[in-house]
Amino acid sequence: MNISSHVPSPPPKWVENFARFGLAAKGVVYCLVGTLAFMAAFEIGRKSTQSAGKQGVFQFILEQPFGKWLLAIVAIGLVCYTLWRLIQGIKDTDNKGTDAKGIAKRLRFVFSGLVYGALAFLAAQMVLGNRSGNGGSGGSRRMLVGELLQQPFGQWLVGILAVGTMAIGLYQIYYGLSDKYKKNVQGAGLKHDMETKLVRMGKIGYIARGVVWIVIGYLFLKAALSSNAQEAGSSSQAFQFLETSSYGSFLLGAVAVGLIFYGAFMFMRAKYQPIGTS
Template structure:
């Protein structure tokens, strides 16, 4: 027990904890809206389409609400806080992942996550300032990326590597949902059994749904590589459209959408209950 006590995480500065919790809440808002719009698109409710379910489409949906620019500004700030927290995790190694190959890999994932949500925060801020309509969507940015990669020597191989890496991320998300890895953080919070079980169920379904979306995006990148056609690549809205066009597509898309809503709820629960640490070493 004495050895365990020397590795009890220490509490972070208040501003770091506030950044993390505000960021997790903003992320939860985005994923819940993505799931809701995708579910409505799957069953043709309210005139929604899969194009509106992409993250850029969700930002436009927020902007179109009453006081939309204010709400979108709050979401942008929250996403920026989330990105900054991820950068802190990566650079300062706040969870004690270490500097071996496995630890560096995990910290690079935090860095990548920070870059993704930092870019989303930038897009949202530009929309608030009137510098972007948000209409180009994530699919357009991916097509641009693939075009640039294909123009390089061994371009198809480069796009293929991106495709395989993306699909591996999807498979890892599904595995992560099935494994006990994310449950350890939930169980370390000392929650009541009912709340803990709810978090575990929401996390399991949410991670699996995210994994499916990443797998589809990776498959589209692979098709872009094989056909040397950047228009085959796409983002989440294109992935939703791909799923919807498949056999039993509406049912599958509806299930994935519900999973993404669960992931958003899991983010809310993490913001409320999960301890935020500065280090996993001795305090």
């Protein structure tokens, strides 16, 4: 039985609008994450690595004029991105197929949708005034690791999670270096020099994002080996890890610039990427 056939087909324009709005919201988040991480790296404006995490970015938006309205728009954009990714995975609007490779790609779309759905929920909570939560994504990761460690073979389960997270990071780096990401913006119609620069920004962005995923995976691995959930963390803890390493300010600064480039590339995708709606 084809389960996806029971999911109603949304209007094509509806899918496209949601995808583009969602990609733009993702671009805003990553540009701000990169900017705040860069400021933390070189101690600009008293910013810390904690403020460069997703929750810190949402708090930064809240503190701006009309902050609640701005954050609400970002939250709606992230919801749009979530729905688009789920539609991609369930309805196979990009025609990935039902073989093993196609199913793996569609599951990746669904996983991405769930991750950004959680971010949208966090942003919505902060708009409504619930700023404490559980410490943001870092706290939720520690809660997850803590729950896993209490299960039989808990350290192995967290170890598997760590390896999977690092694998995602390695794939992000491979995706950037292999130039596969270019298919999202091929034939954008920009002037050649501008298109070349933006595409290069995308390459650097995917590599930087991969580095962050690998560090988060490494923190999971430390939690598994020590059987201590407090060792786990999110992007803000990954930034702190980079900052405290050798040449930490320059390393974190380079990753931060890469994340800004990734955000800029999301804007390019929002404008020019062909959106599958079949």
